[in-house]
Amino acid sequence: MEKLETWIVATNRALVAVALAAVFTIVFANVVGRYGFGASFAWVEEVARHLMILGAFCGAGLALREGRLVAITTVPDLLPEFLARILRWGIVIVMFGFMATMLWLGIQFVEFGWDKETMSTGISRGIPYLAIPIGCALFLIQLTFFAKRFVAQDFEYGVSDEAEG
Known part of the structure; x- marks a missing residue:
């Protein structure tokens, strides 16, 4: 299971890195x-925007596992450890429910936009909208692997965990 987690984390990181590197490359080339x-290309702004959205959605799960999402730790820190763990499990359940709902709504959004075209590139709007369900699915996968460590507080905020490889 650790190998699968390591592979998913590495693949997720590569996807985010490629998306953001592509944004940098096309925006830089357009400025030059x-x-x-x-002369500039009309499609660059649209494609860069879509790639930034993809990078943000796909990077959310990585930010979660590295403790880089906004966290208010005052309440759990004031509670006895048993109650703090219950609260953290509740947080995991709420995050999972929210992202599962976003995944479901994202799929519907892709279906809604599939028959419409984007302004500059003329591709189906469903293609860039795929960032939502892909990012939410990756978040749910990361949360599933990370939930137990989150509840046990078996990681350091802002520091990558041992599943990096």
Whole structure:
């Protein structure tokens, strides 16, 4: 199971890195083209926006497992350990329910937009909308692997965990 988790984390990181590197590359090329050669591509803003959204949704699960999401720890820190663990399990359940709902709604959103085209590229709007269900599914996978460590507080905030590889 650890190998699967390590592979999923690495694949998730690669997806986010590729999306953000692509944003940097096309925006940089467009700036050079506009100011260096007086020509730019109309599709760059749209594609960069879609890739940034993909990077944000797909990076949320990674941020969770590294303790980089906003966390209010005052209440659990004031509770006895037993009650703090119950509260953290409740938080896991709420996160799971929210992201599962987002996944379901994201799939519906993709279906809704599939027959419509984007303005600049003319591709199906369902393609960039896929960022929502893909990101939510990755978050749920990361949460499933990470929940037990989160409840036990067996990680350090802002520090990558041992499943990195």
